[in-house]
Amino acid sequence: MEKVLEVKDLQIAFDTYAGEVNAVRSVSFDLYKGETLAIVGESGSGKSVTSKSIMKLIPTPPGKYKGGQILFDGKDIVKLNEKQMQQIRGSEISMIFQDPMTSLNPTMKIGNQIMEGIIKHQKISRAAAKERALELLRLVGIPQPEVRLKQYPHQFSGGMRQRVVIAIALACNPKILIADEPTTALDVTIQAQILELMKDLQQKTESSIIFITHDLGVVANMADRVAVMYGGKIVEIGKAEEIFYNPKHPYTWGLLSSMPSLESGDSELYAIPGSPPDLLDPPKGDAFAARNEFAMKIDLEKEPPMFKVSDTHYAATWLLHPDAPKVEPPATVQRMMEKRRLTSSKSAVAVKEGDRNE
Structure with a gap:
């Protein structure tokens, strides 16, 4: 497969009054x-900072790139200046932010907001840009685009505003689309529609998506691969089915256990004990050790490397060391894994039956 982006050993810090x-x-x-790569983890795990660094939207100061590379089209984004980044943002790499109301200018008509990027990056006439804007509104499922083009953001519902934000992000056919919690501010019905829209648009445009979320339920239906972040690091990465069917890191077990399900009934939801580490003074060993019921002495002393589970699956936990004791995932995770296997096998049987009937 063709690589469109390589992030290597990226390190980002912020100067604060405390340090x-x-x-x-x-x-x-x-x-x-x-492909769609989902980056998941609790608040404060570094997901949004990682995604914004790709667009070079980290304010400097107080932020600073301490090391590493972000390679795109043969260029290291970390070394590009603001003028060079302006040629990439919106045209090559676009971003959908969490809250559509703060992403749109309340004083500008929707049509002008969509056309602005098209005119700047594609150097076409205003009439051609307007036609493209109408096409985009149709593409994202907004009815009466000719009327809507002349309206302001406050005249749209939350779900329709997010569709407009997606239209703006897709305006110049970017190679990479970064979606930072794009459905958090929406109710579950609209959320499902927006996710379905993004999947459909990806198939039509062949763009790559980096999907930032804390919701593993969203990931299950959206992602090809999943990267689990904790304490500013990726602690597990693999194909979506590997993360859901064969998770290896105790933090991933905790995230999966805390997912609500219809079968859980009145039982309490699992919550990972403790809180994320203080990144003013990162822990010496495994950042998750203090919250990990399976932690060993070495977890407190030495940071684990990325152990290879398969060619596409890696996890940073000492439990994968050949000398580590054998530990099974919690019962909640095992039940969920078994349920997913049964659902997958039933779906496969249904597909085969459908093929036979045809």
């Missing part, structure tokens, strides 16, 4: 053409 916060600590991953 230096190490928000992203040696993060590495690749993004391939046409």
Whole structure:
């Protein structure tokens, strides 16, 4: 598969009154053409900082790139200046932010906001840009685009505003689309519609998506691969089915256990004990050790490397060391894994039956 982005050993910190916060600590991953990579984790794990660094939207100061590379189209984004980045933002790499109301200018008509980027990056006439804007509104499922083009953001519902934000992000056919919690501010019905829209648009445009979320339920239906972040690091990465069917890191077990399900009934939801580490003074060993019921002495002393589970699956936990005691995932995770296997096998049988009937 063709790589469109390579992030290598990325390190980002912020200077604060209390000291230096190490928000992203040696993060590495690749993004391939046409795939969706989900980055998941609790608030404060470094997901949004990582995604914004790709667009070079980290304010400097107080932020600073301490090391690493972000390779795109043969260029290292970390070394590009603001003028060079302006040629990439919106045209090559676009971003959908969490709250559509703060992403749109309340004083500008929707049509002008969509056309602005098209005229700047594609150097076409205003009439051609207007036609493209109408096409985009149709593409994202907004009815009466000719009327809507002349309206302001406050005249749209939350779900329709997010569709407009997606239209703006897609205006110049970017190679990479970064979606930072794009459905958090929406109710579940609209959320499902927006996610379905993004999947459909990706198939039509062949763009690559980096999807930032804390909701593993969203990930299950959206992602090709999943990177689990904790304490400013990627602690597990693999194909979506590997993360859901064969998770290896105790933090991933905790995230999966805390997912609500219809079968859980009145039982209490699992919550990972404790709180994320203070990145003003990162822990010496495994950042998750203090919250990990399976932690060993070495977890408190030495940071684990990325152990290979398969060619596509890696996890940073000492439990994968050959000398570590054998530990099984919690019962909640095992039940969920078994349920997913049964659902997958039933779906496969249904597909085969459908093929036979045809």
